Amino acid sequence: MRQPFLGTHINKIDAKGRVSVPAAFRQVLAEDAFKGVVCFPSYKVDAIEGCAMAFMTELVSSVDDYELFSDEQQALSDVIFGTSSELAWDANGRIQLPPDLLEMAGIADTAAFVGMGKTFRIWQPEALARNQAERRAQARDKGLSLRLPGARPRSDA
Template structure:
């Protein structure tokens, strides 16, 4: 389970150091083999390979005759890149994906259970502000939900 947000700096080559608290788990779970892809929210999704494979299979099994489904397949599968953690626990974020997400030097790696989201620091802070404002109201699914 990946939880919490960690501020990270991308180096000049576009690499990020995976936080130490996740490295050992990622090595045992997937030998450091990760998939990075685009998300409709303009962040990046980072999956351990075993978690990504069923998602990719399900996406590819959907009908490509539906334009919305086809667009989602193009976005998620068409932008998926295989990356490997190096011996220092770094991964290279491919330049086209860095550009897609508008990543600057300062980014935030956010644990989301079985995956991570990678956000530009400023965009992440805006997401938090929007969440706090309940700009779009509270989703129906959260009626009766309590923390």
Template sequence: MSDAILYSGNAFSVADGKGRFVLPLEMRKLVKQASGGENRLCLSVHLENGCATGFGLSHKQFLFDEVGELERLAREAGRPFNGDLERENRLGTIEDVNFDDGGRFFLHPDIKEEAGIDDAIFFYGVGRYFQIWQPEALVASPERPALIRNKVRRWLDARAAGGSK
């Protein structure tokens, strides 16, 4: 069995008065485990999905190691490969942030802007990392499973009717 930290599940978070979001408890436990017991969360943007991503420090090391493996495979196959550019794409956009014991953290302004996030987010565990979506963007993404899109749509409807913050 692999030692990889795998995120699953989903949850909503609405920014508090200071603009902080709350990392869901189960994801928080895994991030802390993946970060050697520290309350360290790595945040970035997904290069294709239009959402942010979150994970612990161990996944950052995985991304670095994976580029080394891609370099090795390209070298063996006689293919060109720009490892520096690949590291820039995978590691250069990561922001490390602290979260408190209650899971509160600030989402970096650049990441918020890139992902179109305002005052609400949807956490979506998808394996080695979790996605952080602006809810309306997830609903508008036909590639996401209907079960998840419908759940988020219902939450947005309830929020618009005054049932959720």
């Protein structure tokens, strides 16, 4: 299993729109044949989705589970693959985020890279703080928890 994307890393964007991919994320991405990231607009939140090319291949397989030319298959293909950008990093580990992605996410001079396990998101820092507060409250209010693989259900009897 691939090492997960973890943590939050805030990096400055230079005048040319370049931003350094966090070193920990580059280590995860280095396992891929493509030396860079794939980014596309999130259709759930105002942030940029990022992943390895290998994960994009997994997404293709998942979308292929839908009937060819079905509304679901077409919608997912449009919002994921049709808007994706392959961004190779330079010798300094920087990528140049496309202006349309920066605008969609409201990112100007600072980007927050947030690990999400198999993927990561790039946020405008204040928008990230608001989203994290909302998600924390949502998880608490719903009493969300995880069962570890192999763990037996608890018996309260």
